[in-house]
Amino acid sequence: MQQIEDEELSHIEICSIVSASLAELIKDDPLVSDLPSDSTLIEIQSQIAVEYGQSISLYLDRPSLETIKLAVVNKSTIKDLKIAIEKQVGRYMERQKKHTTHLSWKYFWRKHWIVHNRNKLTDNNKTIQDYQIKNKDHLQLCKRLKPNITDMSKR
8 A cells, every 4th residue: 555644635536546455455355356446345245245155146148238247145036136136237337437328227127027047037026046046047138028919809
């Protein structure tokens, strides 16, 4: 860490020094070394919880986009999983700084399914254990198909 004498530093300079020091610590720590250098406290705590077996790591495969790594508590519900996805995608979008638009998650979840081993995770109140989701499993995002209008008229 840099030695700072009796200099007066601006807030931005102090933040950059602290960020550089944290990045160095994260890089050298085997528990969290695979996290980005600008990781949040929640991301670091989640990764440590995975290492201690309190949480599991999941990978969200998105069509034509990067896979996103998630950490969720072992007994999470599908609703908790969706919230974790929302937060992680939000962080990903902030890091990329390509997207300035707001993503409506209510609309998104009406148009997409989370799929695990060809099973749609439809019930928000079920736990991830109910769907046999385990550590390091891959989940997929799939668009929901529009209902066939002719099928609906037969009801």
